[in-house]
Each structure stands twice: as C-alpha cells, then as structure tokens.
Amino acid sequence: MSRHLDFYFFIGSTYSYLAVSRASALARAAGVSLRWRPFSLRTILREQGNSPFLGKPDKTRYMWRDIERRAARAGIAFSGPTPYPIDPESRAGHVATLAETEGWCEPFAREAFRTWFLDKLDPGNPEVLAGIVARLGQPADTLQRSESADVAARYVANTDAARALGIFGSPSFVHEDGELFWGDDRLEEALEWACSRP
C-alpha cells in the first residue's frame, strides 16, 4: 500500500521549524511518504482576518517558550526567538516552490528554517537566500528562475489547494481522504491516520 501525506508548510511560520526538522524521520519510520508543499499562509491569514501573534505579546512570548520546550524534547537545536515576521516578498516561498518542481524542496526548507532559527537571518533576504541556495549546490541563476510567472502561479495554486482543503495554519498534514491535521503537535496523529487507512 502507498501511504502518504501532503505536508503544507509556510516559510514564516514559527512552529513549522519543529515540523520541518522532524517530519521526515518520523514519516520514514512510519513508512509514510511526505509530499512537501510550500504555500502562502500569509494570504490565507489575511483573507480570514487571522493574526495568530502580531499584536499579541503574551501569546507570542508563550509561543517562543513552547517551541523551546518542544525543541528540547525532540532534540532539535533552538537558541531563542528569531526575527518575525520574515520573507515579506515571498522570495523564500518562491524558491521553495521552484525547488518543489525540481525535487529539492525538503533540503531547501530545512536549510531555510535552520538559517532563520539558528543564524537568526531572514531567509527572504536576497543575500541570505543566495547563500542558502549556494550551500545546497544549486546553480547561481536559481533566484532569478524563482521569480518567473510560472513559479508565482504555482505558489498561488498551492495556496488555492490549501484553502480548498480547509487549511488555515502551518504546518498542516493532509491525507488523500481529506483528513486534516494542523500543527507540529499533530504530526504523530497524522502519521497514525495515514497508517490506519485501508
């Protein structure tokens, strides 16, 4: 049986750092393949009038502490709060989308989040982004190619697909039967779901 989950993630979602860091190992152990799908959560949050953290200092303070605790439990490096929000022009999101079409989405996402959380740099900054792409051994014209209309259209299409699935946050895991799991803390449940389907 083929078991898989679509893994919708947004470069800019803090909790997604945990999922991007640990999803592959857990999925592999469970025998589930993940399809990495970058999308614009920002677009959906704006449409829905949903502002999870901006203007909410208590919730934001808790979020960083919660990530710290959960990173420690999962053995994921964490060194405190990092710039937020990031990638205002969706440059990193577009490179992730190009990478999705070329088969290097996961390593890009991991390196983008590592750079954001551990180097404390905005992966949407063109120089930072060029460094990430170079470290992955991708060609120098990658950023330029990520600015094409095709890539932009695919990023919009991924976002449209996410919206149609009822996604309102990142990370989200979706089974082919439509079952949706939101949050790094639902990763295990999503994998169990995928494994329990006929």
Next chain:
Amino acid sequence: MSRHLDFYFFIGSTYSYLAVSRASALARAAGVSLRWRPFSLRTILREQGNSPFLGKPDKTRYMWRDIERRAARAGIAFSGPTPYPIDPESRAGHVATLAETEGWCEPFAREAFRTWFLDKLDPGNPEVLAGIVARLGQPADTLQRSESADVAARYVANTDAARALGIFGSPSFVHEDGELFWGDDRLEEALEWACSRP
C-alpha cells in the same frame, strides 16, 4: 514533596471539555494535585483583540473535528458540535467561582461541560444551571449566592491572576515556578514538568 498545578479553565472554551474530562485522572496517576481556578477568558481575549474562532469558519470546523478525534483517543464521550459561544452573562463562571470557595469546583465543572457537550445546552442558561446545581446536591439558593459581589470580585481576581501569569487561553496549567502550559494537548507536559521539579 508537594506537587501541584493551577488549572485555569473557562466555561465556554471548547477544548477545555477535554481537559476538564481527563485532567484529574492523569494528575492523580502522576501524583500531582490540581487547583481548579475558573476565570474569564472572554475578558482577556477581548483585551488582547484575540478571537480564536468567531468569524473563522475553517478554523472552527477543524476545531470540532480535532476535538472529536482527541475525545475518541482519550475515551471521552463526544457527539458533535454544541452551542458556541455560551454563558454570555458569566452565570456558570460565577457558580464555578462560588464552588471553588466551597470545595465543589471540579464536580461542577465536569457537570457543566457534560451538560454543554452532551446535552447540548448552555450551562449559563438559568434553568439549565439550576438543573446542574440540583444534580450535584447543592442547595436551592446556590444560584442566588453566586450573584453576590464577593463572588464577582473573586472571579475578577482569578482573571487578574491569570492575566498576570501570561494566560491567554483555556485550559492553562501553571506550575508554582510560573511555567505555563496552554491547551489540553499540553496537559501531559505540564504534569511532567511538575514531577521533574526539585
């Protein structure tokens, strides 16, 4: 060593149904005592411009499904969405506060949430509330006593204490060292924290 957690809950928070239903058994098994503290999450959400579900149909649909799945995992009865929001005049919150001073807060909270989730009735409705109080064997003047200035002041004081602790959601679990855990899905972590302190 005495191990305990303050358990802040709001009668009107949907996810709190899960925590109210399962917190005592887990805490007992862990050797942790819980102090049940009703507070007005509505007050804090309004102050913080935080509207978790109202006007967010996708997130609300997910919330009910997520509760359904997690209730099934925990062996908690659930029969679908129930009226929301409830208790607009904080009547049930005030009875919970009176009950806190008299030592019957936990059975009241359990019966109020059971009535809300399984009978699909607003526990803030005076007739429904009178029925809950009667089923618990409390005297007929309980509702009247819950409308005193003292009870109202205590409910405000609990809310002030919650705010001072950085609480912005329900359920929340707080250790005496100030460590805060938000959400039914953090109950196990909160208990582990309480057990791991010197």
